[in-house]
């Protein structure tokens with residue numbers, strides 16, 4: 001991802017990471033097929049957050065083949081863990097279900113098939129952590145629901161927020177991506193300036209934002 005980070009920096013950071021064998025195998029199978037799973041250095045940062053926060057209720061937007069759900073479950077390693085993960089593409093729902101059946105982890109991962117916005121509207125339980133990794137043009141629409149579904153002091157992690165550097169640099173913006181760029185900039189401005197949130201945007205992978213819910217009200 002040279003447009004955000006120098007390749008040698010990323011390669012060096014990646015050289016420090018040793019993924020568990022089952023995680024590494026699942027990563028390779030997915031990356032060989034160009035499935036857009038979380039980058040290794042992003043996963044490693046999320047691992048640190050998981051050890052700090054020790055979440056037992058996680059909501060994920062964007063399952064794909066189940067890699068990040070499995071990764072989080074493997075790291076948390078607790079029978080009481082509950083992950084709900086939303087995916088709108090039927091073929092990914094099927095594939096993720098099969099993958100999660102054959103893999104070894106503790107706790108329960110439930111795939112919710114359908115569009116994240118529609119599902120978010122109907123969820124009521126509270127979560128310790130929300131991981132947003134779905135359509136980049138929708139992050140701002142997801143935000144009020146994710147905020148309200150989060151316990152106080154809970155965390156939202158949002159991936160791909162610098163989108164190949166386009167979000168930070170007008171010269172990189174491809175014509176067809178203008179709407180996504182405009183909406184993602186609005187999302188980052190909102191989480192960065194909101195009185196009930198504390199956020200940090202990191203140039204890690206394709207850009208990662210960490211947001212803590214410090215107040216109760218979204219409005």
Ligand SMILES: C[S@@+](CC[C@H](N)C(=O)[O-])C[C@H]1O[C@@H](n2cnc3c(N)ncnc32)[C@H](O)[C@@H]1O
Pocket residue numbers: 036037038061062063064065066067068069086087088089092114115116117133134135138
């Ligand atoms: C980047 S991939 C997720 C990767 C996964 N989190 C991982 O790291 O293993 C994004 C996924 O979000 C799904 N998606 C995009 N927009 C969505 C929406 N509005 N509702 C549900 N799923 C969505 C896509 O079909 C795709 O599988």
